[in-house]
Amino acid sequence: MEEGEGDMFGPVKRVYEWMRLFEGKWMVAGGWAIDLHIGEETRMHEDVEVAIFRDEQLHLGPLLASCETMAVEQGRLVHWNMEKRLEPPVHEIHVSKGGEVQLEILLNERSRGDFRFRRNEAITFPLARMNLQSEFGIPYLNPEIVLLYKSKNTQKKDEIDFTHIFPHLNEGQREWLKQALIHFEPNHPWLGKLLNN
Template identity: 60%
Template structure:
């Protein structure tokens, strides 16, 4: 179980910054089992650690998503709106790194910086020892362009969210996506 997460941990073993699993893997790590097939692996780091990441992955083929196109990353400093790095190894391994914003020890939602979260609490630890992004933050990201797999993730993880997590997600959605259908479950 979580074999892919073990591989990623090996690839990032020399990375000196803080990192955590994001996306669907974070949801499954919170639940404690793999609930669906994952096409990709995403990890979250803070933007200020991008140079440490570049050094760690210097043998990998690195691309950024800029204006919906993949462009080679040569280590230049990445600023918003660029936030997504695709890494590919010569052995055929792939994963994505998502740059996250923080200010004064608070994570800031890239799409609306007024939505924040204490950085000291944004990362949880799975039973297997994997660091992962809090599921309520993951769901907030998934709320913008919600797909079928995002709906599955919400349904699977909802029973595993505590009241604090549900309340934070409810408040964030009311601010960011006030018409989102997940609010119906969160309001009751």
């Protein structure tokens, strides 16, 4: 999606209008979730990422009927016709519609009232508190969970996101991220800042 001048959060607002038809739980993820938490756009974004739960993927049918959908399987994009249920480790769906709407839909795991981090299911978060809502009414994934995903194969944009969001994390968010990184990426450089603040 192209970001329009003077249209703050324009791509996310358009996805919000589209995703309102989705019958399951959904939330903006990735870098846009970081910016929604801060309340301003801090960098350019290639696309919009939306998190849903794997057990609600069939609700995507009516929403994506007129779209081109591709799933990422073993590092390759393959056509997905939505009749085939996507099972782990497949978790990423690429969607395009007339060249206008482009987003990634990320399948997440949950059980017994908890979100479970797919890369280490011992790391959990209560479902009832795993997302917040922006001033525009857009649901977004908690920034500490977004940062946990970004801790794997961290890129320059992820470092930018961490730098921008860190002052906006409360004590509970920093503590959860610290404990999660200790279990998942114990040598990650972000731990140094989390341990010293």
